[in-house]
Amino acid sequence: MDNGARSYRRFLEGDESAFDEIMEELFHSLVFFIDRYVHDDHAAEDIAIDVFSDLIVHKHRYHFGVTLKTYLFMLGRSRALDYIKHHKVISFTELSFAEPLHSDEKTLEEMVLSDERKRMVNAAVAKLPEDMRVVIHLIYFEQMTYEEAAKIMKKKRKQVDNLLYRAKKELRILLGEEDLFLS
Numbered sequence: 001m002d003n004g005a006r007s008y009r010r011f012l013e014g015d016e017s018a019f020d021e022i023m024e025e026l027f028h029s030l031v032f033f034i035d036r037y038v039h040d041d042h043a044a045e046d047i048a049i050d051v052f053s054d055l056i057v058h059k060h061r062y063h064f065g066v067t068l069k070t071y072l073f074m075l076g077r078s079r080a081l082d083y084i085k086h087h088k089v090i091s092f093t094e095l096s097f098a099e100p101l102h103s104d105e106k107t108l109e110e111m112v113l114s115d116e117r118k119r120m121v122n123a124a125v126a127k128l129p130e131d132m133r134v135v136i137h138l139i140y141f142e143q144m145t146y147e148e149a150a151k152i153m154k155k156k157r158k159q160v161d162n163l164l165y166r167a168k169k170e171l172r173i174l175l176g177e178e179d180l181f182l183s
Helices: 005-012 016-038 041-057 068-087 108-126 130-141 146-153 157-175
Strands: none
Touching: 005 016, 016 041, 016 068, 016 130, 041 068, 068 146, 108 130, 108 157, 130 146, 130 157, 146 157
8 A cells, every 4th residue: 555645535535444444554553653752552542543533534634745654653743742741751662673473483592582682672772862762663663764754753854864873873882783783
C-alpha cells in the first residue's frame, strides 16, 4: 500500500471499509511511536485513536502533500507533546529492537545472544538524548525517509541527517566498534 493515501481517497469517496484498512496498517505503528513520548500504553492508544478521529472529523485537512503515515505521525507527535505538557511526563521509554522469529532453525544460543544484544542496544539507545532516540525510531523502525522524519520532528532534513549521524556515532561508542549495524 502507499502508506494509506489510496485508501484515504477511497474513504473520502464514501468507502467506509477503506478507513478500516488504514487503521489496520497504521494504528499499531502510530501507537508505538506515540508511546516513545508518553511512556503509557493506554495513553498512547487514546492519543492514536484521537488522531484517527481527527482524520474522520476533519476529512479535508490532509492534502496529500506528504504520505498519510507522515501526516498521522506529525499529528501524533503534536498530541503526544501536548499530553506531556499537561501530564508532566518526562522520562523516555527505551526502544525495542524486537524482531519476529521467522525460522525454527535458530538455536537457543543464537536466541540468547540476540536477546543480550537487544538489551545492550536498548540500554545504549536509552542513554541518547530524546531527539536522537526519536530519529533512530523513525528512520530504523518506521523506515521513514529523512524528509518524512524531518517533517514529523519539525526540523530540516540536514538537521535530521546530522542527528542520525551523531546518534550512530554515539551508539558506536556506547556499544563498541563491533556493533556497526547502523551503518
